[in-house]
Amino acid sequence: MIALVDANNFYVSCERVFNPMLEGKPVVVLSNNDSCVVARSNEVKALGVKMGTPAFELRPLIQEHPIEVFSSNYALYGDLSRRVMETLGMFTPDIEVYSIDEAFLNLSGRGFQAVSQEIRRTVKKWTGIPVSIGVAATKTLAKVANYIAKQQDGIFVLREPEPVLAQLPVSEVWGIGRQLTKRLEAQGITTALQLREADIPLIKQILGVVGAECVNKNETETKNKLVWNRLAVRSCYRWIDPNGIGHHGWSGRMMDKALRMGEISRV
Numbered sequence: 001m002i003a004l005v006d007a008n009n010f011y012v013s014c015e016r017v018f019n020p021m022l023e024g025k026p027v028v029v030l031s032n033n034d035s036c037v038v039a040r041s042n043e044v045k046a047l048g049v050k051m052g053t054p055a056f057e058l059r060p061l062i063q064e065h066p067i068e069v070f071s072s073n074y075a076l077y078g079d080l081s082r083r084v085m086e087t088l089g090m091f092t093p094d095i096e097v098y099s100i101d102e103a104f105l106n107l108s109g110r111g112f113q114a115v116s117q118e119i120r121r122t123v124k125k126w127t128g129i130p131v132s133i134g135v136a137a138t139k140t141l142a143k144v145a146n147y148i149a150k151q152q153d154g155i156f157v158l159r160e161p162e163p164v165l166a167q168l169p170v171s172e173v174w175g176i177g178r179q180l181t182k183r184l185e186a187q188g189i190t191t192a193l194q195l196r197e198a199d200i201p202l203i204k205q206i207l208g209v210v211g212a213e214c215v216n217k218n219e220t221e222t223k224n225k226l227v228w229n230r231l232a233v234r235s236c237y238r239w240i241d242p243n244g245i246g247h248h249g250w251s252g253r254m255m256d257k258a259l260r261m262g263e264i265s266r267v
């Protein structure tokens with residue numbers, strides 16, 4: 001099973017590590033030129049502030065609520081990220097750092113709930129950063145599990161995907177952005193389960209996949225594949241098949257390279 005460990009409101013949590021007075025208060029972090037919101041505390045989310053909100057639009061809200069506003073401090077976030085990842089690395093050598101605040105851990109053959117609790121406790125104790133952990137059979141499903149963990153008490157082990165996928169908006173599937181969500185919804189595909197059950201040709205048509213598909217039976221199998229997962233996040237469309245296997249549609253250069261490397265075959 002694969003665990004996705006993801007820091008909660010990472011930049012805000014970093015600011016709180018160095019200023020515990022911010023705990024429980026509404027906090028936002030702005031992008032490096034202070035133009036828009038790049039991180040929100042739960043208190044700010046509750047006020048309805050969306051990711052990417054322009055800073056000037058916050059002004060009326062700041063007059064009403066005691067919102068703490070920070071310019072981003074990437075040196076600080078990078079340093080804390082390294083400490084979080086080092087801590088995670090103590091639980092398994094099989095770790096893929098996916099972004100500044102996310103990592104996939106291979107937890108094969110262990111008591112997932114107990115290990116996740118231990119990871120969460122240790123990361124908080126050693127770094128001060130709260131994390132959520134989603135555990136499932138594939139990376140795509142681990143992302144889903146993490147989404148649920150965030151809404152619950154921070155840990156979710158996804159063993160039976162169907163009921164969960166039936167409730168999950170298609171927009172929450174990894175790699176399905178706003179534009180693709182619109183196109184899928186226009187075809188009546190609104191949940192992750194509907195996406196999974198949909199006809200492959202229809203999906204190709206909607207997602208604009210140009211004649212290739214990849215069925216990755218074991219996403220953690222090779223180094224190359226891990227690199228692919230990371231490089232391709234923008235140009236790769238993923239969905240989930242009935243066995244919980246991640247499918248990837250490649251476009252343009254990515255596909256050519258993948259074909260050359262033997263990662264996928266032409267349909």
Ligand SMILES: [Mg+2]
Pocket residue numbers: 006007008009010101
């Ligand atoms: Mg995060």
